[in-house]
Amino acid sequence: MMSKESAYFIVEGINGKHDLKKVKNTLDQLHGVSSVSVNPQHHLVAVDYDSSGTSYDQIEYSLNRVGHQVVADASNIMTR
Numbered sequence: 001m002m003s004k005e006s007a008y009f010i011v012e013g014i015n016g017k018h019d020l021k022k023v024k025n026t027l028d029q030l031h032g033v034s035s036v037s038v039n040p041q042h043h044l045v046a047v048d049y050d051s052s053g054t055s056y057d058q059i060e061y062s063l064n065r066v067g068h069q070v071v072a073d074a075s076n077i078m079t080r
Contacts, residue, residue: 003051003052004048004049005048005049005050005051005056006047006049006075007049007073008044008045008073009044009045009059009070009072010043010071010073011044011045011063011068011069011070012043012069013067013068014040014043014045014068016040019040020038022066023036023045023066023068024036024038026062026065027045027059027062027063030054030058030059031054032050032052032053032054033047033049033054033059034048034050035047036048043071044074045063045068
């Protein structure tokens with residue numbers, strides 16, 4: 001059973017293409033992640049994932065681990 005979820009994070013320290021690429025590559029490696037988009041202007045990372053493969057907490061942990069502190073959950077301010 002697949003359950004599609006989306007997570008939106010406001011993160012610190014995305015400065016330029018190198019960081020953007022690092023964030024995308026890190027999250028793309030997580031099992032269950034289907035897409036990652038990063039908006040450096042708004043410090044926003046949007047992740048579509050399958051909750052049977054990964055979780056919000058695992059995504060947040062991965063961001064923190066590569067040095068991008070999650071400062072806010074942006075789910076409530078995001079609309080598709």
